[in-house]
Amino acid sequence: MSSESPGAARPPRARPALWACLAAGFATLFDATVITYAAPAVSSSLGGSTAGVQWLLASFSLTFGLGLIPSGRLGDVYGRRRLFLAGLAVFLAGGAAAVTAPTVAVLVAARFVQGLGAGIISAQVLGVIQDLFAGAARLRALAAYTAVGGLAGVLGPVLAAVLLGAVGADTAWRLVLLTPLPLIVAAFVLGWLRRCRRRSPRAPWAP
Incomplete structure (x- = not known):
């Protein structure tokens, strides 16, 4: 008899979702x-001022908290896959605006969106x-996320x-902010794949 709980996903089905989560976690x-x-x-x-x-330094953290608190519950209600993809799209839009920002004000606004x-x-x-994941598989997944x-x-x-x-300087900071965006795109593609969905009565990863 399997030691996994009935609601636990089989590894082949869960693995793409985990890779998407790890890529997104690393990027953010x-x-x-x-x-x-x-x-x-x-x-x-x-030529930005001290203020x-x-x-710029505070903007990401401020909206990160605002997004984190309610979105967990929204994921329970509407499906984690849907909220995950929405978060990736918001982050990617903010990242694109940040990389091409012509002024500090635009960059700060973009960082609010990214956060x-x-x-x-x-x-x-x-x-x-x-x-x-359940049991030891959950511990391994959490360990992978921590390592990332x-x-x-x-x-x-x-x-x-x-x-x-x-x-x-003008090119360097733009390249720095550009670096995580390909991983966000990769996470979006993985999250979009049908095989990432979990088929269960709750279907938290389903759209």
Whole structure:
């Protein structure tokens, strides 16, 4: 007899969802880490004031909390896959606006949008792991998510330092903020695949 609970997803069905969550988790944590290192280059490139830079550093965290609190419950009601994809789309839109921002004000606004998307994503990631895995498999999934966060925290500053030292300030910070966006696209594609859906009465990963 299987040791897994009846509601637990089989590994082949759950694995694509986990990879999507790990890619999104890495991207959002990486993005939150590198902005501190990119801020001086932003100020030099766009001529932002001290207040503008402070808003730049705080904006992501402010809306992250706003997105995190209600979106977990919304995922329960409307399906985690739907909220996950919505969060990725919001984050990607904010990221595209941030990379191309012509002024500090536009960049700060874009970071507000990204923070909101990251909060929505993070709530769904933890919920998906809770719903799709049980027992030891859940512990391994949570460990993988924790490891991805640690890796993002280490690689973020290193990559930011390399880019900021290799190219001019105006290009460097844009490249730093661009770096996590391909992972967001990859997570969106994985999340969109039908095989990522869980078939159960609750169907929390279903659209």
